[in-house]
Amino acid sequence: MGVKIxxxxxxxCMACELACxxxxxxxxxxxxxxxxxxxxxxxxxxxxxxxxxxxDLVIARPEGLEVKRIGxxxxxxxxxxxxxKPMLLREACDLCxxxxxxxxxxxxxxxxAVYLD
Amino acid sequence: xxxxxxxxxxxxxxxxxxxxTEEFSDELCQEKIGGAGINLALYNQHADGDPIVLGxxxxxxxxxxxxxxxxxxxxxxLTGQVAHAPLTQYLGMELKYSGFDYIVIKNAAAAPTMLWxxxxxxxxxEAGGLAGLDVWAAVDQVRAxxxxxxxxxxxxxxxxASSDLACLMNNYWPSGDRFGLGHALAAKNLKLVAIRGLGxxxxxxxxxxxxQCVALQGEVKGGVWAGKKGLLDLAKGMGQDALADWLAPLVxxxxxxxxxxxxxxxxxxxxxxxxxxxxxxxAEMGVLLTDLGAAALFQQMGLELGDAGAILKQCxxxxxxxxxxxxxxxxxxxxxxxxxxxxxxxxxxxxxxxxxxFSPATxxxxxxxxxxxxxxxxxTRRQAVAHIFGLDPLFVLxxxxxxxxxxxxxxxxxxxxxxxxxGLDAVIAEVCG
Ligand code: SF4
Ligand code: SF4
Numbered sequence: 001m002g003v004k005i006x007x008x009x010x011x012x013c014m015a016c017e018l019a020c021x022x023x024x025x026x027x028x029x030x031x032x033x034x035x036x037x038x039x040x041x042x043x044x045x046x047x048x049x050x051x052x053x054x055x056d057l058v059i060a061r062p063e064g065l066e067v068k069r070i071g072x073x074x075x076x077x078x079x080x081x082x083x084x085k086p087m088l089l090r091e092a093c094d095l096c097x098x099x100x101x102x103x104x105x106x107x108x109x110x111x112x113a114v115y116l117d
Numbered sequence: 118x119x120x121x122x123x124x125x126x127x128x129x130x131x132x133x134x135x136x137x138t139e140e141f142s143d144e145l146c147q148e149k150i151g152g153a154g155i156n157l158a159l160y161n162q163h164a165d166g167d168p169i170v171l172g173x174x175x176x177x178x179x180x181x182x183x184x185x186x187x188x189x190x191x192x193x194x195l196t197g198q199v200a201h202a203p204l205t206q207y208l209g210m211e212l213k214y215s216g217f218d219y220i221v222i223k224n225a226a227a228a229p230t231m232l233w234x235x236x237x238x239x240x241x242x243e244a245g246g247l248a249g250l251d252v253w254a255a256v257d258q259v260r261a262x263x264x265x266x267x268x269x270x271x272x273x274x275x276x277x278a279s280s281d282l283a284c285l286m287n288n289y290w291p292s293g294d295r296f297g298l299g300h301a302l303a304a305k306n307l308k309l310v311a312i313r314g315l316g317x318x319x320x321x322x323x324x325x326x327x328x329q330c331v332a333l334q335g336e337v338k339g340g341v342w343a344g345k346k347g348l349l350d351l352a353k354g355m356g357q358d359a360l361a362d363w364l365a366p367l368v369x370x371x372x373x374x375x376x377x378x379x380x381x382x383x384x385x386x387x388x389x390x391x392x393x394x395x396x397x398x399x400a401e402m403g404v405l406l407t408d409l410g411a412a413a414l415f416q417q418m419g420l421e422l423g424d425a426g427a428i429l430k431q432c433x434x435x436x437x438x439x440x441x442x443x444x445x446x447x448x449x450x451x452x453x454x455x456x457x458x459x460x461x462x463x464x465x466x467x468x469x470x471x472x473x474x475f476s477p478a479t480x481x482x483x484x485x486x487x488x489x490x491x492x493x494x495x496x497t498r499r500q501a502v503a504h505i506f507g508l509d510p511l512f513v514l515x516x517x518x519x520x521x522x523x524x525x526x527x528x529x530x531x532x533x534x535x536x537x538x539x540g541l542d543a544v545i546a547e548v549c550g
Contacts, residue, residue: 008394011346011380013373014207015334018180022327028121028179029317030214039207040266042289043253043401045369045384062370062394101331108180108334110378111346 001116003035003093003103005049005060009113012037012047016105016114023096023104031085034093035105035114049113054092118146120321120532121175123216127239128163129232131305132224134241141218147534151175151218153201153474153504154544156190159221160199166223167192169301171204171212171271171310174507175528178213178318178375180330182337183512183519185375187212188504189271193296194281194304195441195466201474201504201548202294204271205407206382208287209507210375211269214314226306233263235313244308251275251434252286253401259311271310274436277303280465282445284438290382290405291433293478293510295471299436321533329527336518337378341485347371347383348406351511352413354485360409363416367391367426369403377509378516382407387426404430408478410440414447424454431461440478441468474550475500479510487514501545 005016017033024032034052041047051058052070059066070088095116096103106114118124118141128137149155152174159170169191176184187209193200204212212220216237231244247255252274260266270288276299277283283299285292302308320326345354349368352361364383369391373380385391387403404426406412411432415425432439442464446457471477481496489495496514503510506524513519521541528536 011371011373013376013378013380014210015180015376018178018376022180022323025317026323027317027319031315031317041396042405044397044399045372045386045402045405046396047370047372061396063396104331107331110182110334110338110373111380 002053002058003051003095003105004058004065004115004117005051006113006115007048007060007062007065009111010047010049010060011111012039013110015108015110016049019104019108023099024091032090034090036087050087052087052090052092057087118143118218118532120319121179122146122218122318123213123237123316125217125237126159126219126221127217128221128223129239129241130166130223131226131230131241131307134226136239136241143534146175146532147536148540150505150528150536150541150544152177152186152188152507153190153501153548155219156188156201157199157548159219160190163221163223169222169298169305171220171222173209173213173218174505175532176524177507178210179531180327180376181506181508181527182330182334183377183509183516184507185209185377185509186503186507189285189294189298191298191301193298194300195297195468196471198472199474199550200296200298202285202292202296202298203476203478203504203510204285204287204292205374205509206287206290207375208269208271208292208312211312211314213318213507214316215312216316220310222305222307225304228306229308230306231259231308232310234310236315247308249275252436253289253434255309256288259309263311265313267313269312271312272436273299273302273308274434276435276437276462279463280437282438282441282465282468283436286433286436289433290407291438293408293476295438295441295476295478297438297466320531322530326527326531329530333518333523334378337516340516340518341487342379342515345485346380348381348409348412349383351381351484352409355480355482357409357413360413360416363422364412367403367422372405374509377512379512381509381511385426385429387423387430404433408440409480410478411443414440414443418447418452420454428454428458428461431458435461437461437464441466444468473497474548475504475510479514484514497549498545501548504548505541505544
């Protein structure tokens, strides 16, 4: 079971990214999040969410959800627009194992785009 | 300020190119809280330098629902009064994480200049190469020069040099500035402010603060906006069904401002199929609508939606406030697309009916049947709350759960300082002028 994102419900609000950053750092920060909104292609209105798991990258593109094996993704890259810290250098999702209420990203998504599957 | 802040205020003197930094003191936060409250205090302190003050609210960039807002406080070229312009999308958040809570920009530079704000550093850089570029080209150029596509740009376009209808631009799209502050920036020879925020905000009682934010998120989720998205639903929620129907054929997707539950921006595809989802080959597909003002006027004039979209895009590249431009054209009897498009370069005010410290980009009419909407005093007070705490100025109208009492309580939990309703009342009175 892992975190999944419905790209057509997503509004690129970054609440999940902020929540995950808090889960990592006990402070508000975005650099450590393993769930990241890619949002640099504004002029095309193209946005989505990318999540790093132990072995996979889960990429929620508008055209659909895609799961890629990390070995098959370029070293240091990993898609998305996490320019300051590439996805592959971030910690993998641990499903917020230390929280009784489960994944914080899921709890704060205002449009229920984050789900477990 | 140890918590919910970067603890730095920058004072930039464009005439000398010097930058001073000051500590952001607990006392200042306790007295003026944040956002427009502190912006105004800094504006008054540096009034002899005709300042433009950029600031983040106390909760900007935090987990409080709607925490997107940055504020620019300056004298409006259109009203002659001090105004607080809202910076939504990701710009307020980026400022908050940049290492500066407030930036005071004084005096004027002798040559085209830009500010580069990142990692607690503020550089004053020459911007001769950007001076002649339109808004979109300047954003692309700065991001390419600095090698980071996530840089957020508070910018101006070619219109800013001569037109008091020039607004502050938020990357490629208009900000909520309806006060001509793009013209005020240009008067200082300041082309743009490029901001990148990679910092971290400590929280005094982080577990309690986050628990309360999560609970608040759960409460607001059931609000009047639930199940609604974008400017089409907003138009319908204001009783403007014809406007929604007019816009619908070209709307692609809806985007939210940072950590804001209701997505209040809608993208108009001006080419290609608006229902298509794969990434387009073309670099530019259309224009992001960030409020309904200009669109409503163009619909009223009887324009075709495609023509209206092209004018909105032209305004975005020029850095011209499309809503004010549409009003000036309408008042001047120009109501066909070719006449409006041809008049944009060189268009200027005055604009009748602009007043008050807060932007009318946030609708004053009732939205989704919210009880008190349409009451001017209530609207002004909620705008003050949004601009002090750093919350989305539309979402505060839709979310009574973001009550003043709750925000005062969260302020205490997040900072370990003492805040009170009386203190908030005093700051609200000040920022409302
Ligand atoms: S919180 Fe939900 S809507 Fe917001 S960016 Fe994440 S998935 Fe998208
Ligand atoms: S479940 Fe937890 S660790 Fe995984 S993406 Fe969500 S917030 Fe991050």
